[in-house]
Amino acid sequence: MDKPHITLIGMGLIGSSIGHALKRVDLAAHITGYARSAETREKALNIGFVDSIADSLKGAVADADIVFLNVPVGMIAEIVRDMAPSLKPGAIVTDVGSVKKSVMDAVHEHLTENTTFVPAHPIAGTELSGPEAGFAELFDNRWCILTPDSETDKQAVQTISDLWRAMGSDVEIMDADHHDLVLAITSHVPHLIAFNIVGTAADLEAVTQSEVIKYSAGGFRDFTRIAASDPVMWRDVFMNNGEAVLEMLARFSEDLTSLQRAIRWKDGEALEKLFSRTRDIRRSIIEAGQDTDDVNFGRTESPHKTD
Protein backbone atom coordinates (compact mmCIF):
# COMPACT_ATOMS: atom_id res chain seq x y z
CA MET A 1 0.00 0.00 0.00
CA ASP A 2 1.05 3.65 -0.40
CA LYS A 3 2.22 5.56 2.63
CA PRO A 4 -0.68 5.21 5.07
CA HIS A 5 -2.51 7.91 6.98
CA ILE A 6 -1.83 6.95 10.59
CA THR A 7 -3.78 8.08 13.64
CA LEU A 8 -2.48 7.89 17.20
CA ILE A 9 -5.13 7.58 19.91
CA GLY A 10 -3.37 8.30 23.18
CA MET A 11 -0.07 10.20 23.11
CA GLY A 12 1.73 9.26 26.30
CA LEU A 13 5.16 7.63 26.35
CA ILE A 14 4.28 4.91 23.82
CA GLY A 15 2.01 6.97 21.55
CA SER A 16 4.54 9.79 21.30
CA SER A 17 7.41 7.35 20.74
CA ILE A 18 5.47 5.75 17.88
CA GLY A 19 5.05 9.22 16.35
CA HIS A 20 8.78 9.94 16.65
CA ALA A 21 9.69 6.48 15.30
CA LEU A 22 7.34 6.83 12.30
CA LYS A 23 8.78 10.25 11.47
CA ARG A 24 12.35 8.95 11.80
CA VAL A 25 11.75 6.64 8.84
CA ASP A 26 9.14 8.85 7.14
CA LEU A 27 6.61 6.03 6.96
CA ALA A 28 3.34 7.90 7.14
CA ALA A 29 1.64 10.14 4.58
CA HIS A 30 0.13 11.96 7.54
CA ILE A 31 0.03 11.44 11.31
CA THR A 32 -3.06 12.58 13.18
CA GLY A 33 -3.00 12.70 16.95
CA TYR A 34 -5.80 12.49 19.49
CA ALA A 35 -5.82 12.50 23.27
CA ARG A 36 -8.62 13.27 25.70
CA SER A 37 -6.86 16.26 27.18
CA ALA A 38 -6.49 19.41 25.06
CA GLU A 39 -3.21 20.11 26.84
CA THR A 40 -1.73 16.82 25.64
CA ARG A 41 -2.93 17.49 22.09
CA GLU A 42 -1.27 20.92 22.08
CA LYS A 43 1.97 19.51 23.47
CA ALA A 44 1.99 16.78 20.82
CA LEU A 45 1.60 19.31 18.03
CA ASN A 46 4.31 21.55 19.48
CA ILE A 47 6.76 18.70 19.98
CA GLY A 48 5.99 17.72 16.41
CA PHE A 49 5.59 13.93 16.42
CA VAL A 50 2.16 14.42 14.79
CA ASP A 51 1.27 16.46 11.69
CA SER A 52 -2.12 17.49 13.01
CA ILE A 53 -4.40 16.92 15.95
CA ALA A 54 -8.10 16.21 16.07
CA ASP A 55 -10.37 17.42 18.84
CA SER A 56 -12.73 14.46 18.59
CA LEU A 57 -12.25 10.71 18.38
CA LYS A 58 -14.48 10.44 15.32
CA GLY A 59 -12.65 13.24 13.53
CA ALA A 60 -9.31 11.64 14.41
CA VAL A 61 -10.04 8.30 12.76
CA ALA A 62 -12.20 9.37 9.79
CA ASP A 63 -9.32 9.43 7.27
CA ALA A 64 -7.06 6.86 8.95
CA ASP A 65 -5.73 3.77 7.17
CA ILE A 66 -4.15 2.61 10.44
CA VAL A 67 -5.23 3.51 13.98
CA PHE A 68 -2.86 2.93 16.93
CA LEU A 69 -4.60 2.62 20.32
CA ASN A 70 -2.01 3.74 22.90
CA VAL A 71 -4.19 3.80 25.98
CA PRO A 72 -4.57 1.72 29.14
CA VAL A 73 -6.07 -1.69 28.38
CA GLY A 74 -9.23 -0.85 30.30
CA MET A 75 -10.15 2.00 27.92
CA ILE A 76 -9.77 0.15 24.62
CA ALA A 77 -13.29 -1.35 24.42
CA GLU A 78 -14.98 1.99 24.99
CA ILE A 79 -12.79 3.76 22.43
CA VAL A 80 -13.32 1.09 19.77
CA ARG A 81 -17.07 1.21 20.34
CA ASP A 82 -17.11 4.99 19.93
CA MET A 83 -14.84 5.17 16.89
CA ALA A 84 -15.98 2.06 14.99
CA PRO A 85 -18.79 3.80 13.05
CA SER A 86 -16.36 6.48 11.83
CA LEU A 87 -13.66 4.12 10.52
CA LYS A 88 -12.93 3.90 6.79
CA PRO A 89 -13.70 0.55 5.16
CA GLY A 90 -10.54 -1.52 5.21
CA ALA A 91 -8.99 0.44 8.08
CA ILE A 92 -6.60 -1.45 10.36
CA VAL A 93 -6.85 -0.94 14.13
CA THR A 94 -3.94 -2.01 16.31
CA ASP A 95 -2.98 -1.53 19.96
CA VAL A 96 0.00 -1.63 22.32
CA GLY A 97 -1.66 -3.18 25.35
CA SER A 98 0.29 -5.30 27.86
CA VAL A 99 -2.59 -7.82 28.00
CA LYS A 100 -3.91 -9.37 24.81
CA LYS A 101 -6.69 -11.92 25.33
CA SER A 102 -9.15 -9.62 27.11
CA VAL A 103 -8.40 -6.80 24.68
CA MET A 104 -9.14 -9.01 21.68
CA ASP A 105 -12.45 -10.14 23.17
CA ALA A 106 -13.45 -6.56 23.93
CA VAL A 107 -12.48 -5.24 20.50
CA HIS A 108 -14.15 -7.99 18.46
CA GLU A 109 -17.38 -7.18 20.23
CA HIS A 110 -17.37 -3.66 18.82
CA LEU A 111 -15.41 -3.68 15.56
CA THR A 112 -17.41 -3.68 12.35
CA GLU A 113 -17.17 -6.12 9.44
CA ASN A 114 -14.82 -4.42 7.02
CA THR A 115 -12.15 -3.36 9.44
CA THR A 116 -9.36 -5.46 11.00
CA PHE A 117 -7.88 -5.51 14.49
CA VAL A 118 -4.23 -6.57 14.86
CA PRO A 119 -3.35 -7.04 18.55
CA ALA A 120 0.19 -5.93 19.31
CA HIS A 121 2.42 -5.34 22.33
CA PRO A 122 5.80 -3.59 22.06
CA ILE A 123 7.90 -4.73 25.01
CA ALA A 124 9.65 -1.46 25.69
CA GLY A 125 9.15 1.56 27.88
CA THR A 126 10.52 3.66 30.68
CA GLU A 127 9.03 4.65 34.03
CA LEU A 128 8.31 8.12 32.61
CA SER A 129 4.92 9.13 31.22
CA GLY A 130 3.35 11.77 29.02
CA PRO A 131 3.91 13.17 25.52
CA GLU A 132 7.31 14.65 26.48
CA ALA A 133 8.60 11.22 27.52
CA GLY A 134 8.62 9.70 24.03
CA PHE A 135 11.67 9.25 21.78
CA ALA A 136 12.25 7.58 18.40
CA GLU A 137 14.71 4.96 19.69
CA LEU A 138 12.44 3.45 22.33
CA PHE A 139 11.62 0.38 20.23
CA ASP A 140 15.06 -0.25 18.74
CA ASN A 141 16.12 -3.87 19.31
CA ARG A 142 13.06 -4.52 21.48
CA TRP A 143 10.48 -7.19 20.75
CA CYS A 144 6.97 -6.42 19.56
CA ILE A 145 4.60 -9.36 20.00
CA LEU A 146 1.59 -9.71 17.69
CA THR A 147 -1.23 -12.05 18.73
CA PRO A 148 -3.58 -12.45 15.75
CA ASP A 149 -6.15 -15.26 15.82
CA SER A 150 -7.35 -17.47 12.95
CA GLU A 151 -9.83 -14.75 11.89
CA THR A 152 -7.27 -11.97 11.61
CA ASP A 153 -6.58 -10.75 8.08
CA LYS A 154 -3.10 -11.95 7.06
CA GLN A 155 -2.32 -8.86 4.98
CA ALA A 156 -3.15 -6.58 7.90
CA VAL A 157 -0.83 -8.59 10.16
CA GLN A 158 1.92 -8.20 7.54
CA THR A 159 1.32 -4.43 7.36
CA ILE A 160 1.59 -3.97 11.14
CA SER A 161 4.63 -6.28 11.33
CA ASP A 162 6.36 -4.22 8.65
CA LEU A 163 5.55 -1.00 10.53
CA TRP A 164 7.06 -2.29 13.79
CA ARG A 165 10.18 -3.56 12.01
CA ALA A 166 10.53 -0.16 10.36
CA MET A 167 10.26 1.42 13.82
CA GLY A 168 13.24 -0.66 14.95
CA SER A 169 11.58 -3.66 16.60
CA ASP A 170 11.89 -7.39 16.13
CA VAL A 171 8.46 -8.92 15.64
CA GLU A 172 7.16 -12.18 17.11
CA ILE A 173 3.79 -13.83 16.46
CA MET A 174 2.31 -15.57 19.51
CA ASP A 175 -0.95 -16.99 20.83
CA ALA A 176 -2.72 -14.40 22.98
CA ASP A 177 -3.10 -16.68 26.01
CA HIS A 178 0.57 -17.60 25.90
CA HIS A 179 1.53 -13.92 25.60
CA ASP A 180 -0.46 -13.15 28.73
CA LEU A 181 1.28 -15.96 30.62
CA VAL A 182 4.77 -14.95 29.44
CA LEU A 183 4.20 -11.30 30.35
CA ALA A 184 2.75 -12.27 33.74
CA ILE A 185 6.17 -13.57 34.79
CA THR A 186 8.45 -11.24 32.79
CA SER A 187 6.58 -8.03 33.55
CA HIS A 188 3.33 -8.10 35.53
CA VAL A 189 4.47 -9.99 38.65
CA PRO A 190 7.82 -8.10 38.77
CA HIS A 191 5.87 -4.83 38.75
CA LEU A 192 3.42 -6.08 41.35
CA ILE A 193 6.13 -7.03 43.84
CA ALA A 194 7.95 -3.75 43.18
CA PHE A 195 4.78 -1.77 43.90
CA ASN A 196 4.22 -4.00 46.93
CA ILE A 197 7.60 -3.60 48.62
CA VAL A 198 7.54 0.16 48.17
CA GLY A 199 4.17 0.14 49.90
CA THR A 200 5.46 -2.12 52.68
CA ALA A 201 8.43 0.16 53.27
CA ALA A 202 6.20 3.24 53.40
CA ASP A 203 4.04 1.69 56.13
CA LEU A 204 6.79 0.75 58.60
CA GLU A 205 6.87 2.29 62.04
CA ALA A 206 10.30 1.01 63.13
CA VAL A 207 11.98 2.52 60.07
CA THR A 208 11.10 6.06 58.99
CA GLN A 209 10.32 6.97 55.39
CA SER A 210 13.28 9.37 55.36
CA GLU A 211 15.57 6.49 56.34
CA VAL A 212 14.14 4.34 53.56
CA ILE A 213 14.82 7.15 51.08
CA LYS A 214 18.25 8.01 52.47
CA TYR A 215 19.58 4.46 52.34
CA SER A 216 17.74 3.34 49.21
CA ALA A 217 21.00 2.77 47.29
CA GLY A 218 21.10 -0.65 48.96
CA GLY A 219 18.75 -2.00 46.29
CA PHE A 220 15.37 -0.55 47.26
CA ARG A 221 15.67 2.39 44.86
CA ASP A 222 15.71 0.04 41.86
CA PHE A 223 12.25 -1.15 42.90
CA THR A 224 10.99 2.42 43.25
CA ARG A 225 12.00 3.05 39.65
CA ILE A 226 9.77 0.20 38.47
CA ALA A 227 7.06 1.20 40.94
CA ALA A 228 6.99 4.71 39.46
CA SER A 229 5.20 3.39 36.37
CA ASP A 230 1.74 4.66 35.49
CA PRO A 231 -0.85 3.59 38.12
CA VAL A 232 -3.87 3.49 35.80
CA MET A 233 -2.09 1.45 33.16
CA TRP A 234 -1.00 -1.05 35.79
CA ARG A 235 -4.37 -1.22 37.49
CA ASP A 236 -5.82 -2.22 34.12
CA VAL A 237 -3.12 -4.83 33.54
CA PHE A 238 -4.01 -6.63 36.77
CA MET A 239 -7.75 -6.23 36.17
CA ASN A 240 -7.34 -7.88 32.77
CA ASN A 241 -4.68 -10.53 33.34
CA GLY A 242 -5.64 -11.66 36.81
CA GLU A 243 -5.70 -15.38 36.13
CA ALA A 244 -2.15 -15.62 34.75
CA VAL A 245 -0.80 -13.18 37.34
CA LEU A 246 -2.34 -15.13 40.23
CA GLU A 247 -0.92 -18.37 38.83
CA MET A 248 2.61 -16.94 38.65
CA LEU A 249 2.19 -15.17 41.99
CA ALA A 250 1.31 -18.46 43.66
CA ARG A 251 4.59 -19.99 42.48
CA PHE A 252 6.53 -16.89 43.54
CA SER A 253 5.02 -17.04 47.05
CA GLU A 254 5.67 -20.77 47.30
CA ASP A 255 9.33 -20.24 46.47
CA LEU A 256 9.58 -17.25 48.80
CA THR A 257 8.15 -19.30 51.65
CA SER A 258 10.81 -21.94 51.19
CA LEU A 259 13.50 -19.22 51.20
CA GLN A 260 11.92 -17.86 54.38
CA ARG A 261 12.22 -21.32 55.91
CA ALA A 262 15.87 -21.61 54.78
CA ILE A 263 16.62 -18.30 56.52
CA ARG A 264 14.80 -19.34 59.69
CA TRP A 265 16.68 -22.63 59.86
CA LYS A 266 19.97 -21.06 58.70
CA ASP A 267 20.23 -23.37 55.70
CA GLY A 268 23.11 -21.53 54.03
CA GLU A 269 23.55 -24.23 51.41
CA ALA A 270 20.00 -23.79 50.07
CA LEU A 271 20.42 -19.99 49.97
CA GLU A 272 23.77 -20.04 48.19
CA LYS A 273 22.45 -22.61 45.72
CA LEU A 274 19.59 -20.35 44.61
CA PHE A 275 21.72 -17.20 44.63
CA SER A 276 24.24 -18.92 42.34
CA ARG A 277 21.66 -19.97 39.73
CA THR A 278 20.60 -16.46 38.88
CA ARG A 279 23.83 -15.10 37.33
CA ASP A 280 23.58 -17.22 34.17
CA ILE A 281 20.15 -15.79 33.36
CA ARG A 282 21.56 -12.29 33.81
CA ARG A 283 24.40 -13.10 31.42
CA SER A 284 21.98 -14.49 28.83
CA ILE A 285 19.88 -11.33 28.96
CA ILE A 286 22.93 -9.16 28.30
CA GLU A 287 24.02 -11.49 25.48
CA ALA A 288 20.49 -11.28 24.03
CA GLY A 289 20.92 -7.48 23.89
CA GLN A 290 18.01 -6.87 26.26
CA ASP A 291 20.12 -5.03 28.84
CA THR A 292 23.61 -3.57 29.26
CA ASP A 293 26.05 -4.37 32.04
CA ASP A 294 27.17 -0.78 32.37
CA VAL A 295 28.03 0.09 35.94
CA ASN A 296 25.39 2.38 37.36
CA PHE A 297 27.07 3.91 40.43
CA GLY A 298 25.72 2.42 43.63
CA ARG A 299 23.19 0.49 41.63
CA THR A 300 22.86 -2.37 44.13
CA GLU A 301 24.03 -3.42 47.56
CA SER A 302 27.76 -4.08 47.49
CA PRO A 303 28.42 -7.60 46.22
CA HIS A 304 31.95 -7.65 47.59
CA LYS A 305 33.80 -10.93 47.44
CA THR A 306 36.43 -12.32 49.75
CA ASP A 307 38.91 -12.71 46.90
Place this chain on the structure above:
Amino acid sequence: MDKPHITLIGMGLIGSSIGHALKRVDLAAHITGYARSAETREKALNIGFVDSIADSLKGAVADADIVFLNVPVGMIAEIVRDMAPSLKPGAIVTDVGSVKKSVMDAVHEHLTENTTFVPAHPIAGTELSGPEAGFAELFDNRWCILTPDSETDKQAVQTISDLWRAMGSDVEIMDADHHDLVLAITSHVPHLIAFNIVGTAADLEAVTQSEVIKYSAGGFRDFTRIAASDPVMWRDVFMNNGEAVLEMLARFSEDLTSLQRAIRWKDGEALEKLFSRTRDIRRSIIEAGQDTDDVNFGRTESPHKTD
Protein backbone atom coordinates in the same frame (compact mmCIF):
# COMPACT_ATOMS: atom_id res chain seq x y z
CA MET B 1 47.65 11.29 63.27
CA ASP B 2 50.16 11.20 60.40
CA LYS B 3 49.15 9.49 57.20
CA PRO B 4 48.25 5.97 58.31
CA HIS B 5 49.50 2.67 56.96
CA ILE B 6 46.30 1.05 55.72
CA THR B 7 45.76 -2.65 55.02
CA LEU B 8 42.95 -4.03 52.87
CA ILE B 9 41.82 -7.57 53.68
CA GLY B 10 39.68 -8.70 50.77
CA MET B 11 40.02 -6.88 47.44
CA GLY B 12 36.76 -7.46 45.62
CA LEU B 13 34.50 -4.63 44.44
CA ILE B 14 34.50 -2.81 47.78
CA GLY B 15 38.09 -3.49 48.81
CA SER B 16 39.45 -2.39 45.45
CA SER B 17 37.21 0.68 45.40
CA ILE B 18 38.53 1.68 48.86
CA GLY B 19 42.06 1.39 47.48
CA HIS B 20 41.20 3.58 44.48
CA ALA B 21 39.35 6.10 46.68
CA LEU B 22 42.26 6.35 49.17
CA LYS B 23 44.74 6.91 46.34
CA ARG B 24 42.51 9.55 44.75
CA VAL B 25 42.96 11.75 47.83
CA ASP B 26 46.42 10.41 48.75
CA LEU B 27 45.34 9.58 52.30
CA ALA B 28 47.57 6.62 53.13
CA ALA B 29 51.31 6.49 53.78
CA HIS B 30 51.17 2.97 52.41
CA ILE B 31 48.42 0.58 51.30
CA THR B 32 48.99 -3.15 51.79
CA GLY B 33 46.63 -5.61 50.18
CA TYR B 34 45.77 -9.17 51.09
CA ALA B 35 43.35 -11.69 49.59
CA ARG B 36 43.23 -15.46 49.94
CA SER B 37 43.82 -16.06 46.27
CA ALA B 38 47.27 -15.29 44.83
CA GLU B 39 45.60 -14.38 41.53
CA THR B 40 43.58 -11.62 43.19
CA ARG B 41 46.71 -10.32 44.96
CA GLU B 42 48.61 -10.14 41.66
CA LYS B 43 45.71 -8.39 39.92
CA ALA B 44 45.48 -5.84 42.75
CA LEU B 45 49.17 -5.01 42.49
CA ASN B 46 48.98 -4.71 38.70
CA ILE B 47 45.87 -2.52 38.77
CA GLY B 48 47.70 -0.42 41.33
CA PHE B 49 45.15 0.36 44.04
CA VAL B 50 47.62 -1.10 46.59
CA ASP B 51 51.31 -0.26 47.06
CA SER B 52 52.25 -3.79 48.06
CA ILE B 53 50.67 -7.15 48.71
CA ALA B 54 51.26 -9.61 51.54
CA ASP B 55 51.07 -13.37 51.11
CA SER B 56 49.87 -13.98 54.66
CA LEU B 57 47.21 -12.43 56.85
CA LYS B 58 49.67 -11.89 59.71
CA GLY B 59 52.20 -10.22 57.41
CA ALA B 60 49.48 -8.03 55.94
CA VAL B 61 48.42 -6.50 59.24
CA ALA B 62 51.74 -6.36 61.13
CA ASP B 63 52.50 -2.73 60.24
CA ALA B 64 48.92 -1.52 59.80
CA ASP B 65 47.47 1.47 61.66
CA ILE B 66 44.08 0.76 60.10
CA VAL B 67 42.78 -2.58 58.78
CA PHE B 68 39.75 -2.70 56.45
CA LEU B 69 37.91 -6.03 56.41
CA ASN B 70 36.24 -6.25 52.99
CA VAL B 71 34.97 -9.80 53.11
CA PRO B 72 31.57 -11.53 53.47
CA VAL B 73 30.32 -11.09 57.04
CA GLY B 74 30.53 -14.83 57.64
CA MET B 75 34.34 -14.72 57.34
CA ILE B 76 35.03 -11.78 59.62
CA ALA B 77 35.19 -13.65 62.93
CA GLU B 78 37.72 -16.18 61.65
CA ILE B 79 39.91 -13.49 60.09
CA VAL B 80 39.90 -11.34 63.25
CA ARG B 81 40.78 -14.37 65.36
CA ASP B 82 43.73 -15.21 63.09
CA MET B 83 45.08 -11.68 62.73
CA ALA B 84 44.46 -10.33 66.25
CA PRO B 85 47.79 -11.50 67.72
CA SER B 86 49.69 -9.77 64.89
CA LEU B 87 48.03 -6.35 65.20
CA LYS B 88 50.04 -3.34 66.38
CA PRO B 89 48.98 -1.83 69.73
CA GLY B 90 46.47 0.94 68.98
CA ALA B 91 45.56 -0.44 65.57
CA ILE B 92 42.02 0.27 64.34
CA VAL B 93 40.06 -2.52 62.67
CA THR B 94 37.00 -1.61 60.59
CA ASP B 95 34.71 -3.49 58.20
CA VAL B 96 32.21 -2.92 55.39
CA GLY B 97 29.70 -5.64 56.25
CA SER B 98 26.00 -5.32 55.38
CA VAL B 99 25.03 -6.69 58.81
CA LYS B 100 26.40 -5.05 61.95
CA LYS B 101 25.14 -6.62 65.20
CA SER B 102 26.36 -10.17 64.56
CA VAL B 103 29.67 -8.87 63.22
CA MET B 104 30.27 -6.77 66.34
CA ASP B 105 29.55 -9.72 68.62
CA ALA B 106 31.90 -11.95 66.63
CA VAL B 107 34.73 -9.41 66.52
CA HIS B 108 34.61 -8.43 70.19
CA GLU B 109 35.05 -12.08 71.05
CA HIS B 110 38.43 -12.16 69.33
CA LEU B 111 39.87 -8.65 69.38
CA THR B 112 42.56 -7.91 71.98
CA GLU B 113 42.62 -5.13 74.56
CA ASN B 114 44.64 -2.38 72.94
CA THR B 115 42.99 -2.44 69.52
CA THR B 116 39.65 -0.91 68.47
CA PHE B 117 36.93 -2.17 66.15
CA VAL B 118 34.82 0.46 64.34
CA PRO B 119 31.85 -1.23 62.60
CA ALA B 120 31.05 0.42 59.26
CA HIS B 121 28.84 -0.16 56.24
CA PRO B 122 29.18 1.86 53.03
CA ILE B 123 25.83 1.72 51.25
CA ALA B 124 27.14 1.54 47.73
CA GLY B 125 28.00 -1.10 45.21
CA THR B 126 27.25 -2.59 41.83
CA GLU B 127 26.27 -6.10 40.79
CA LEU B 128 29.85 -6.68 39.57
CA SER B 129 32.50 -8.43 41.65
CA GLY B 130 36.26 -8.84 41.84
CA PRO B 131 39.32 -6.55 41.97
CA GLU B 132 38.69 -5.24 38.42
CA ALA B 133 35.21 -4.03 39.40
CA GLY B 134 36.38 -1.30 41.79
CA PHE B 135 36.54 2.44 41.03
CA ALA B 136 37.35 5.55 43.06
CA GLU B 137 33.91 7.17 42.67
CA LEU B 138 31.87 4.28 44.07
CA PHE B 139 31.32 5.98 47.44
CA ASP B 140 30.76 9.54 46.22
CA ASN B 141 27.51 10.96 47.68
CA ARG B 142 26.64 7.58 49.20
CA TRP B 143 26.04 7.03 52.89
CA CYS B 144 28.43 5.14 55.14
CA ILE B 145 26.82 4.04 58.40
CA LEU B 146 28.99 3.54 61.49
CA THR B 147 27.54 1.56 64.41
CA PRO B 148 29.91 2.00 67.38
CA ASP B 149 28.70 0.97 70.83
CA SER B 150 29.34 2.64 74.20
CA GLU B 151 32.70 0.86 74.46
CA THR B 152 34.04 2.02 71.11
CA ASP B 153 36.95 4.48 71.29
CA LYS B 154 35.65 7.91 70.21
CA GLN B 155 38.92 8.93 68.55
CA ALA B 156 38.92 5.77 66.44
CA VAL B 157 35.34 6.47 65.34
CA GLN B 158 36.44 9.99 64.34
CA THR B 159 39.39 8.63 62.36
CA ILE B 160 37.21 6.20 60.38
CA SER B 161 34.51 8.86 59.83
CA ASP B 162 37.15 11.23 58.45
CA LEU B 163 38.45 8.51 56.15
CA TRP B 164 35.00 7.80 54.70
CA ARG B 165 34.26 11.49 54.22
CA ALA B 166 37.59 11.86 52.44
CA MET B 167 36.58 8.95 50.21
CA GLY B 168 33.45 10.88 49.17
CA SER B 169 30.82 9.49 51.55
CA ASP B 170 28.41 11.09 53.98
CA VAL B 171 28.72 9.47 57.39
CA GLU B 172 25.89 8.52 59.74
CA ILE B 173 26.18 7.07 63.25
CA MET B 174 23.48 4.53 64.11
CA ASP B 175 22.67 1.81 66.62
CA ALA B 176 23.66 -1.60 65.20
CA ASP B 177 20.25 -3.20 65.71
CA HIS B 178 18.52 -0.30 63.99
CA HIS B 179 21.00 -0.48 61.10
CA ASP B 180 20.15 -4.15 60.62
CA LEU B 181 16.43 -3.35 60.58
CA VAL B 182 16.80 -0.44 58.14
CA LEU B 183 18.96 -2.48 55.77
CA ALA B 184 16.57 -5.43 55.98
CA ILE B 185 13.91 -3.37 54.21
CA THR B 186 16.12 -1.13 52.01
CA SER B 187 18.45 -3.85 50.82
CA HIS B 188 18.15 -7.38 52.16
CA VAL B 189 14.48 -8.11 51.41
CA PRO B 190 14.68 -6.41 47.98
CA HIS B 191 17.58 -8.67 47.09
CA LEU B 192 15.79 -11.73 48.45
CA ILE B 193 12.70 -11.19 46.33
CA ALA B 194 14.85 -10.43 43.28
CA PHE B 195 16.76 -13.69 43.75
CA ASN B 196 13.43 -15.42 44.34
CA ILE B 197 11.57 -14.28 41.24
CA VAL B 198 14.51 -15.11 39.00
CA GLY B 199 14.43 -18.59 40.48
CA THR B 200 10.66 -18.85 40.02
CA ALA B 201 10.95 -17.81 36.37
CA ALA B 202 13.71 -20.34 35.75
CA ASP B 203 11.55 -23.20 37.05
CA LEU B 204 8.44 -22.63 34.91
CA GLU B 205 7.28 -25.25 32.46
CA ALA B 206 4.61 -23.19 30.68
CA VAL B 207 7.12 -20.45 29.84
CA THR B 208 10.56 -21.38 28.52
CA GLN B 209 13.76 -19.84 29.86
CA SER B 210 14.52 -18.44 26.40
CA GLU B 211 11.16 -16.64 26.43
CA VAL B 212 11.90 -15.20 29.87
CA ILE B 213 15.24 -13.92 28.58
CA LYS B 214 13.87 -12.67 25.25
CA TYR B 215 11.05 -10.63 26.79
CA SER B 216 12.86 -9.56 29.96
CA ALA B 217 12.70 -5.86 29.01
CA GLY B 218 9.19 -5.87 30.50
CA GLY B 219 10.69 -5.41 33.96
CA PHE B 220 12.15 -8.82 34.81
CA ARG B 221 15.65 -7.89 33.63
CA ASP B 222 15.93 -5.23 36.34
CA PHE B 223 15.50 -7.98 38.93
CA THR B 224 18.17 -10.11 37.27
CA ARG B 225 20.61 -7.23 37.66
CA ILE B 226 20.07 -7.20 41.42
CA ALA B 227 20.02 -11.00 41.52
CA ALA B 228 23.46 -11.10 39.86
CA SER B 229 25.08 -9.94 43.11
CA ASP B 230 27.61 -12.14 44.87
CA PRO B 231 25.99 -15.37 46.18
CA VAL B 232 28.37 -15.94 49.12
CA MET B 233 28.07 -12.37 50.37
CA TRP B 234 24.29 -12.62 50.24
CA ARG B 235 24.14 -16.04 51.84
CA ASP B 236 26.05 -14.56 54.78
CA VAL B 237 23.74 -11.55 54.98
CA PHE B 238 20.69 -13.76 55.43
CA MET B 239 22.52 -16.10 57.82
CA ASN B 240 23.42 -13.11 59.99
CA ASN B 241 20.36 -10.86 59.78
CA GLY B 242 17.64 -13.50 59.73
CA GLU B 243 15.49 -12.04 62.47
CA ALA B 244 15.10 -8.57 60.91
CA VAL B 245 14.71 -10.03 57.41
CA LEU B 246 11.98 -12.43 58.52
CA GLU B 247 10.16 -9.60 60.27
CA MET B 248 10.17 -7.43 57.14
CA LEU B 249 9.41 -10.40 54.92
CA ALA B 250 6.31 -11.16 56.97
CA ARG B 251 4.99 -7.66 56.33
CA PHE B 252 5.86 -7.90 52.64
CA SER B 253 3.97 -11.20 52.30
CA GLU B 254 1.00 -9.85 54.22
CA ASP B 255 0.77 -6.88 51.86
CA LEU B 256 1.28 -9.09 48.81
CA THR B 257 -1.54 -11.37 49.93
CA SER B 258 -3.93 -8.44 50.13
CA LEU B 259 -2.87 -7.35 46.62
CA GLN B 260 -3.48 -10.91 45.48
CA ARG B 261 -6.97 -10.71 46.94
CA ALA B 262 -7.58 -7.34 45.23
CA ILE B 263 -6.62 -8.90 41.90
CA ARG B 264 -8.82 -11.96 42.48
CA TRP B 265 -11.81 -9.77 43.34
CA LYS B 266 -11.00 -7.16 40.67
CA ASP B 267 -10.75 -4.36 43.23
CA GLY B 268 -9.29 -1.77 40.85
CA GLU B 269 -9.63 1.01 43.39
CA ALA B 270 -7.36 -0.74 45.90
CA LEU B 271 -4.78 -1.48 43.20
CA GLU B 272 -4.70 2.06 41.80
CA LYS B 273 -4.50 3.48 45.31
CA LEU B 274 -1.31 1.56 46.11
CA PHE B 275 0.20 2.14 42.66
CA SER B 276 -0.32 5.88 43.09
CA ARG B 277 1.42 6.11 46.48
CA THR B 278 4.76 4.90 45.21
CA ARG B 279 5.67 7.77 42.85
CA ASP B 280 6.30 10.27 45.65
CA ILE B 281 8.90 8.00 47.24
CA ARG B 282 10.62 7.69 43.87
CA ARG B 283 10.71 11.46 43.52
CA SER B 284 12.14 11.88 47.02
CA ILE B 285 14.93 9.40 46.26
CA ILE B 286 15.92 11.34 43.15
CA GLU B 287 15.77 14.63 45.09
CA ALA B 288 17.96 13.04 47.79
CA GLY B 289 20.56 12.34 45.09
CA GLN B 290 20.38 8.58 45.64
CA ASP B 291 19.36 7.85 42.04
CA THR B 292 19.02 9.61 38.70
CA ASP B 293 15.91 9.72 36.55
CA ASP B 294 17.89 9.26 33.35
CA VAL B 295 15.93 7.26 30.83
CA ASN B 296 17.45 3.84 30.47
CA PHE B 297 16.01 2.57 27.18
CA GLY B 298 13.34 -0.03 27.74
CA ARG B 299 14.03 0.09 31.45
CA THR B 300 10.51 -0.97 32.51
CA GLU B 301 7.24 -2.11 31.05
CA SER B 302 5.65 0.72 29.07
CA PRO B 303 3.81 3.03 31.47
CA HIS B 304 1.79 4.64 28.70
CA LYS B 305 -0.96 6.98 29.75
CA THR B 306 -4.24 7.69 28.15
CA ASP B 307 -3.47 11.39 27.78
